[in-house]
Amino acid sequence: MISIAIFLTAAIFLIIAMLFGMNRAISALPVLFFIMLLISFFGFIVVQFFPIILIFLVIGYFRNRNKPKKTGNFYYRTYTQKDFEDMFRNQGGQSYGGNYQGGYQNNSFGNFEDKTKYYKILGVQEGVTPEELKKAYRDLAKKHHPDRYANADEEVRAMHERKFKEINEAYEKLQ
Structure with missing residues (x-):
């Protein structure tokens, strides 16, 4: 041997x-x-x-033979473009002293959020001054305030409440 x-x-x-x-x-x-x-x-x-x-x-x-190869406890997954778009879309939230770049706002954590939809909700152009933004917000808030439609039927009142919430959210995000 x-x-x-x-x-x-x-x-x-x-x-x-x-x-x-x-x-x-x-x-x-x-x-x-x-x-x-x-x-x-x-x-x-x-x-x-x-x-x-x-x-x-x-x-x-x-x-x-047919089991996936493990590296620790993590299985590799392929990511699509939609996964990354969802990730960036979900990274919204408060903007902590960020700066504007195009339609996106960069907050201090490095996450970007598309702000163009908020401009569309308020009916203003991107790069608008804070005074113009506040004026557009107040005009729309007066138009869709739920107290104006207290005596309207349920559908109309719900639609204006939803629109009022969208307007408030848009103004908060763009301030």
Whole structure:
């Protein structure tokens, strides 16, 4: 069994030397010596129980063949453009001292939110002055205030309440 261990170790050494160079093969000698010792000591067991070991290896291969590869506890997922658009859309919220760039507002956390829909709700152009924005907000708030429609039927009152909430949200986001 020792001669087989020496032969296998020498063969592995030559393969490493041809593929990766002599320096790498020489640096692998301690590991190869350890492998040679394992083969010589446990080689008898491996030879005697090789059919059983082979059966376990084949069963393990076929059992795990269709399972996804794990890296820790995370499975890789492919993301689409819609996923990223949803992420940016959901990153809205209060703007903490951000600056305006086009229709997007950058808050201090680095998240961008599309503000163009709020300009459309208030009926103003982008880049409007704060005074003009406030005037447009007040005009629309007066027009759609729920108290003006207290005696109207349920549908009309609900529509104006919804519109009033949209106007308030738009003004809060654009302030």
